[in-house]
Amino acid sequence: MTGLDVKNLSKSFGALKVTDDVSLRVEPGEVHAIIGPNGAGKTTLISQLSGQLASDAGSVSIGDRDITHLSMPERVKLGLARSFQITSILPGFTALENVALAVQARRGSSFRFFGNVAGEAELNEAAMSALAEAGLDDRAEVLAKSLSHGEHRRLELAIALATDPKVLLLDEPLAGVGGEDAEAFVSRLQTFKGRFTMVLIEHDMDAVFALADRVSVLVYGKLIATGKPEDVRSDPAVRAAYLGEEEVA
Numbered sequence: 001m002t003g004l005d006v007k008n009l010s011k012s013f014g015a016l017k018v019t020d021d022v023s024l025r026v027e028p029g030e031v032h033a034i035i036g037p038n039g040a041g042k043t044t045l046i047s048q049l050s051g052q053l054a055s056d057a058g059s060v061s062i063g064d065r066d067i068t069h070l071s072m073p074e075r076v077k078l079g080l081a082r083s084f085q086i087t088s089i090l091p092g093f094t095a096l097e098n099v100a101l102a103v104q105a106r107r108g109s110s111f112r113f114f115g116n117v118a119g120e121a122e123l124n125e126a127a128m129s130a131l132a133e134a135g136l137d138d139r140a141e142v143l144a145k146s147l148s149h150g151e152h153r154r155l156e157l158a159i160a161l162a163t164d165p166k167v168l169l170l171d172e173p174l175a176g177v178g179g180e181d182a183e184a185f186v187s188r189l190q191t192f193k194g195r196f197t198m199v200l201i202e203h204d205m206d207a208v209f210a211l212a213d214r215v216s217v218l219v220y221g222k223l224i225a226t227g228k229p230e231d232v233r234s235d236p237a238v239r240a241a242y243l244g245e246e247e248v249a
C-alpha cells in the first residue's frame, strides 16, 4: 500500500494565495477527506496533487518517489489517479470503449483509436472488470452521452479504476448525485477501502464521516486541523471556521 506526502505546497492565482504552505501525510491505505468552505482551495490542491496544476512551491511524493515535477500522465503511470477529471469522457463512444482507452493509457501503448481497441478481447476484459467494480457493467454498450448523471459518475470511477490506482484522488464524487444513488455510491467506495489509498474532497458530510479515516480542514488555503472525524467535528476552531457555519446555514 502506498501513501502520499505533501510538503509546503502553495499556489497563487495573481495576488490570491489559494493554497498556502499545505503539508499533509496520507497514510498507506487511508481514506483521507479534505473538507472546507466554498473557495477554500480544495480543488486547487487536488489539481496540484494530480499534476494538472504546477505548484509555486512545495513537493509531492507517492511512496518514496518525488513526483513534484512529473506530468499528470507520468503520475497516473506511477499509480496516482484522479477521478473525476482524469480523462474527459468521450460522449460518442460506449462506456466500455471509454474505459478501454483508460486501460490502454495505463499500459502505455500508443493512443490507437477505435477499431483496434474494440477488437482487443483482453483489453475489453480489463475494461469490463473496471465497469463491474463501478456497477456499470450492464451499461457497457451504451453510448456515454446516453448515460444518466449518476451513471456518468460511475463511468468516471470506472475510468479511474482502470488505471489501477495506488492512490485515488476523488474530487466531489457525489456532486449532483442524490438520495439512494448517493448511498449506493458511498457503499461502493467503502468496498475499495484497504485496496488503495484515497483522498476525498466532498461537501456531503454524511459521506465524509462514513468513509474517512481522517479528515483535514482547509480554510482560505491553509490546513487548520487534521484528525479523526469525531475529533475534527468537535474541534472548536473547525466549528467556528466551517462546521458551525453549515449548522447556521
Ligand SMILES: Nc1ncnc2c1ncn2[C@@H]1O[C@H](COP(=O)(O)OP(=O)(O)OP(=O)(O)O)[C@@H](O)[C@H]1O
Binding pocket: 013, 016, 018, 036, 037, 038, 039, 040, 041, 042, 043, 044, 045
Ligand atoms: N484558474 C484559476 N484562476 C484564478 N482563480 C482561481 C482559479 N482556480 C481557482 N481560483 C480561485 O481560487 C479559489 C479556490 O478555488 P477552489 O476551486 O480550489 O476552491 P474549492 O475549495 O474547491 O471550492 P468549492 O468547494 O466551491 O469547489 C477561489 O477563490 C477560486 O475563484
